[in-house]
Amino acid sequence: MAADGTGNYATIQAAVDNANSGDTIIVSPGTYYENIIINKIGLKDLELRSASGDPANTIIANSTGSHVISMSYGDNLTIKGFTISGAGTGNAGINMVGSHHCTIENNIFSNNALGVQLTSSSTYNTIRNNIFSKETAAGTAINIARSGSNEISGNTISNHSSGILIGGSDGNKLSSNIVSQSIEDGILLQANSKNNILENNLVSTSGRYGIYCANSVDNKLISNMVSNGTNGINLVFSPGSTISGNDVSFARDHAIFLDNSSNTNVENNSVSSSPYGIALRYSNNSNVVNNYAYNNTRGIYITLWSNNNMLSGNKAYSNNNGIVLVYSANNNIIENNEVNSNNNYGIVLGNVFENKVLNNKISQNDRGISLDDSSVKNRLSGNIVNSNRGYGIRLDNSDYNNITSNIVQSNKNGIYLVNSNNSYLINNTVPDSERAIQLWSSSNDKLINNILSNNRNYGILLDNSSNNELSGNTAFNSTVGISLSSSVDNNVSGNTISWNSNHGIFLCARSLNNLIYNNNFNNAVNTNVRNDKCTWNVANTSGRNIMGGPYLGGNYWAKPDGTGHSQITPDENNDGFADEPFITSNVTDNLPLIDVPDPIAPIADFSANPTKGIVPLTVEFKDLSKYATSISWDVNGDGKSDGNNSTLVYVYDTPGDYSATLTATNENGTSTKSITINAEEFIVYPVADFSANPMSGYTPLSVQFTDLSQNAISRNWDIGIDGTIESTNASFTYVFSVPGSYPVRLTAINENGTSSKDLTITATKKNSGGGGSRGGGGGGGGSPEPARNVDVKELS
Template sequence: MASAKEIIVDDDYGADFISIQEAVNNSVTGDIIIVRSGTYTENVLVDVTGITIRSESNNGSVQVKPLNESTGTLLITADNITVSGLNITGASKDSYKNAIFTYGDMNNVTGNTVENGSIFLGSCTLENLTGILYGEMNNVTGNIIENGSIFLGPEISDNLIAENKISNGEEGVHISCCGINNTVSGNTISNCSTGIYEYDQGANIHNNRITDCDYGISLSFASGGIDNNVILNCNTGIFLREACYVDIINNTIASCAECGIFDQENNNGKRIYNNYFNSSLNIRFGAGEGENTWNSSLASGTNIAGGPYTGGNFWAKPDGTGFSQICVDLDWDGIGDLPYNIYEDEFDYLPLVSRSGPQNSVTPSANFTASVTNGIAPLVVEFTDLSKSAVAWNWDFDSDGIPDSTKQNPVYVYRNQGNYTVNLTASNGLTASSKTADISVEKRVAPTWPFVYMTGGLNTLRTVSVIDIRTGIVITKVKTGKHPSGIAVTPDGKTAYVTNSWDNNVSVIDTATNTVIDSVKVGSYPCGVAVSPDGTEAYVTNCGSNNVSVIDTGANTVTATVPVGNWPEGIAVTPDGKKAYVANSGNITAPEDTVSVINTINDTVTDTIPAGRHPCGVAVTPDGKKVYVANTYGGTVSVVDAATDTVTATVDTGNSPFKVAVNPAGTLAYVANEGGTVSVIDTSNDTVIATVDVAGGRLEGLAITPDGKKVYVAHYGSSDNSTLSVIDALNNTNTVTSSVDVEVYPGKIAIIPEP
């Protein structure tokens, strides 16, 4: 420290050096480099430990611009560096337009102005390949960033991002995966695509003010805490992608155009309480198991609405009709006297209410509309509540005087002919009013039976949806095990078998009541399932244990386990029930690309057939003579002669085929391609005769009606929209005749035959 000194830099003469780089090259630990007003066009490498670089005036009059725009303006590879008071322009030709790179530890980047660039904290591999530099324990504080962001790279920890003002960037703050103890606090972020984005980490995000962004805070595979933030005028306040075990506490989320919180996967483990919500739609859910906590224990202490007790959340709407704005609070403790039903069976049991508003001064006025008031059974009716000043709803759909639903906007299926009177009682907890309407249901006609089962896709947990194909309405959801994947229905339509990949079991569903009546333990990571033509056995491919479980459907027990190839997925049983064909898809480390042939009489593998790359889907023609195998990575379909178990043809479909089904006549094979098309193969000559473009993106499910007239296709697009499309297969028309939006991510589908 005896040699530490002040070094003056001026872009004119009369100083120690005329460039910042020269000053750095001639400095030692402890030196302070003072930069006078001026414009410095250079790319600066700071590789001397423990020095300070600051402007003389601290008023932004020091302009640092890149000489080489293909690299960062300021690169810090040493430790204990302080950079303050500079006005730094990013390198506009760089992919991130970074102004400051920091690969060292315990550095302070504070009080700078960054234009058209970002501050990047990260890691780099040394040129001599002797190790990696990680930027940890750095402080980025009090900076102004315009048209840029603060970017935390992977595997860095203990960094502080605080009191910065960030605007007009792609992401205000980006937090990459795998670090720990990073804190984002007290920042003001505006007009960014995403205010704060966090991936696979548990950062502490608190006391930030985020306005006018598409997404205020977005978490992917992330946990941690979000507290005391203010999020205003965003499209979505908080976007929870695959986020679990997140605490969202003491935040204000208001005036969001789409919703306050979008819980895309609706995974469990989140605690969300003492927040102030005030948007037209405060919470939006994707398909999933839910089971989150929406209130803490009742305790003394000022809550976010100013009441004397902490508990749940304040649920407001801009038009003044939110639950917390009109709910009963007879004891005047700031806690609503009714629980708030957030989603299905999830409640905020201690909702906050306003102690200043004139609640309960207006008697509720019950009102609603029905999507249809007459039609043929089964008749799906979607009810929309239009009541005023109500926070609780009680519906009687079938005129029996017994409550059928407490949802605000329920869906009900009238399965039998008759005339019904629907009664809605709307209440604020103190007073109530009622409204009735008549529903007329005509006699059911068998060909109108319109329901399909759909497993949840995209990491959706514990959900199989029953969908009305005419409207796309989910009429009910069946809770199964974790990550339901494959589904098959017995020939009589009475029972469905669903493989739960994360629970290593199969749920048995009674289709008459849509309830799980049994669970069968199978191998590791069950994927596909097929039922024998006589309905006595179900065959389950276990991807993780490379075998097939044979289930006796009468006793719902496993009677045999058959070893097959690596990572078996699709499976199909021949019409005579004597063979089962298993597509062994393999993986990157152990490719397989084969089809195993199981003799179902003695449950042994009798042959192994070479197929294309990564076979997934498999189907057998109704006459049992041919087997079609979809090879996803190969872009082909292998045609197998079932008599000799040899490949006799290879059909080029392209677009990553992965699911295949043959119509009841055996004349056409329909192949679902991940690229968003369905290939139609003429089974007489094994050529593609049509390619049906199914708008909406990646295809997930494919099923053909028992009469062969329609093909159902489930798919989802790039904007979280899910669609069920109908292909007209009558007379080889093969065109999409209708599509309906559905409320859940699509997975595999199965038709529920007419009971």
């Protein structure tokens, strides 16, 4: 048909009205002003296409406010190769109602209020490789309403209010579409749209959201590229979705945002150059895993009662702040992330509680990890925090936190607590900083078993801090090991403070009522104390002290050159205390410790020869223990002593496995060693043996077999080793009638097992003068025949 009325039909509508299932309507180039309605009942497999295949050559323009093409309850209809334009407000270029398996492809939709609209359960339709554009940005290019399992792919959409709108529709797939310059949303899922897949779409320059899911659940957003919009990917009241492998950049607000959207997986995305890289608000139980956030104001941002989320394996590089948890984002896990080169904080927690920050690598930020604004009961453990320009870990107005087993190295300052109380700092390693651990105006904190080395100023500095416990720490090779400034009522005990260049411990004039005992001081200058109001020893109390002595008292006072008070003062009564008190400026230690060598415990060891054999088994045991004053043998495992001499000979009469144990004892304890002795029962196995006479000869060859086996109670003879038993007698005769080599096996048997022996019998044919053959067997082949009156079977 043609636009001038020539051809088979004057109008497209006329062709459609006369079409039957399976027909193809080919439209010649031209401009057609029609509103086409395709609603014939039962019509299917119809194709409507332009003759040229070039959408620019065929234009369908409606002249009223109706849909340009209306398709109702169609099945497997195809429309392709047209330019479709002119649908006014509320109308579509193509409107599909209750239609299935239809294809809209290779068309241009120009200046329609709605480009393509699917409604009323239109399913399994394909909209692909179309171009949607408008001169003025308004309307929606593709609208899917209450219609599922459709595929929208390869379309190019520009300058609409919304590019693709999915409402109340499930199971649709949107892939490889290009959507740009949307006034509002590039792609929008709303009204409880479920199980849709958005994959490999390119969405840019959206006024509101690049991809927006509102009140829609269990959708998958995979490998989309979203850029230059106000927001990139936003989920609002849309739980259970997967956001994976997307690249979102240059958003003016959020790159990826979960708002009231819990149980969501956000994984393997790249977010960059936005105020918020990945943000969660009122969203719980989600996984934010293996994402790359860079050049954002906030790389990953968790806020406002977003709880029980997992942040793992992410990389937050070159943001202003790397990972941020604020405003009651509680019970989250931040684990195994890399947070590097951020301009301000690496990881910051503000006004949150009971989060776990575990095993992260945090380096080259302005500050490493920060807890502030009443962040309580959080746990920081196993993190490597190094080379940050400010502090490694800082707590500010945050109580009851646990800082354990972190490596905090080469930061300006290591761990810093400001107005932070009742926290635990345990087993941290803090080298190469200006101040390894500093407390300012902080009380009731416990600093236990930390290693603080090679720090430029202080190992531990307490400033205006009280009632803290410093125990079991090692502070060495810094300027000052431990310093207390205006700090009172602290307990400093069990620490090793050595090789510090200025002095081991410093107390200013206002650091009063501190208890300092059971420490190991070994510095050229051990003390610089400006008041005499501190206590340097406790009363003589039973208990192992830091130098191995049996009593607690004062401190060990040593110097690297060996001239310290505890090194040169005798201990005549061997009580572990120097016989003279240690007295220096403002320090009096009445019970200075001496170095008591560690007690030597016994080491049990012995040999046994043999460890395995037949009963009765005689075994010789020899004591090889070290440092033992007495020994005891229990070689049969009955819990009773079998002797206490250095050598023991024992006979095992009953078969079995026995645990032989030696217990070695001295005044410092006991030690045991055990080995297993295998006493085996004597088992007699049969040994097969027999004779054959003769073993070769001419046919018919009569052979006498005689059993010579040992320890056998029965036997089986197998001539030819074919599984047939020829005899069970101790001796028998067999006649081989046919020439050949015949294997013979004797199997000897007793109650413990079997044994076999094989021999070969060779029977040859005797030549006669006439070249014939004699003897029986029927020529060359077959089986040997048994002799008469010999009870054997013929060998077959």
